[in-house]
């Protein structure tokens with residue numbers, strides 16, 4: 127079994143620290159990937175600190191992964207040794223249910239296999255994520271990276287966050303038909319939010335960025351916002367009443383949905399992707415009297431993730447990142463909680 131080293135949480139209150147483990151024995155359709163970069167998603171923090179109550183320790187987080195293929199099984203056709211491969215939140219699923227057949231494996235009726243902290247479908251071992259030296263994955267769940275985005279190390283580091291922050295915002299914007307003529311709101315300018323902003327702008331929508339810190343205004347405008355609104359400024363919020371076709375809420379901390387849902391048009395939709403540890407209390411009248419929808423969205427399936435990567439290649443879209451060394455991960459978690467990240471930390475795994 128391939129030996130791996132990484133950084134693991136041993137409990138909800140211990141900092142992440144070096145940890146050695148083994149990966150599953152590669153199967154004929156598996157690739158082994160030597161990891162280069164891994165993004166730091168707020169979900170990693172929620173999981174490591176057991177904020178959702180489903181943690182399994184030791185836990186190696188990380189699901190925004192790029193690396194180099196070092197070996198391929200006898201049945202592998204999509205990759206050869208030396209190729210760049212990308213791995214996201216979803217590393218396996220039942221492959222036979224209606225959702226898997228449709229390429230919406232993230233909604234697998236038998237439960238998708240997450241990159242870390244769940245039992246592996248083949249050997250039952252607990253999956254370990256990308257804050258580590260290598261990964262073993264069925265090629266079906268690995269993605270190719272457009273050549274122009276793999277041209278330099280810096281670009282490739284900015285590709286890693288596309289595997290979660292990118293697809294989690296691309297998928298709902300596509301699903302709700304965002305494009306020219308739509309007025310779209312993005313709540314929160316963090317890892318997911320800045321990618322949602324880039325995509326909504328790229329799709330031709332009029333984009334309003336909501337933020338709790340006006341310090342991010344210049345950045346939001348540079349990233350493609352047409353307008354930036356401080357969500358605590360009641361007058362600025364009211365000026366947008368009943369005007370949005372779609373609002374994507376990426377906020378990671380508990381907050382009221384009401385100031386945002388009051389801005390929806392008749393028949394419009396608000397989708398939640400942020401997953402705070404405390405569920406929101408919702409003023410249903412904002413939905414009832416507009417026949418508006420409150421919805422949610424989970425990452426994206428395998429085909430849509432590849433489509434998103436190809437789109438990013440065609441439009442030269444990557445994440446805005448700050449590269450960190452592996453030992454800085456605990457400090458990075460603390461900075462993420464202070465909303466002090468522009469706009470994604472990415473771990474250089476050569477520093478392991």
Ligand code: NAP
Nearest residue numbers: 168314315316317318337338377378379381400401424425
């Ligand atoms: P992040 O980088 O920490 O960004 C979160 C942003 O939320 C912050 O930058 C902040 O933006 C905003 N925010 C924080 N507290 C807020 C509050 N009280 N009210 C309004 N906005 C607030 O986190 P992330 O990695 O983007 O992840 C965001 C959330 O999405 C997390 O809960 C994560 O677990 C979840 N997630 C879900 C999926 C999915 O499939 N649905 C996938 C990945 C992640 P401002 O400073 O601009 O206010």
Ligand code: ZN
Nearest residue numbers: 167169290291
């Ligand atoms: Zn994530």
Ligand code: ZN
Nearest residue numbers: 220223226234
């Ligand atoms: Zn399935």
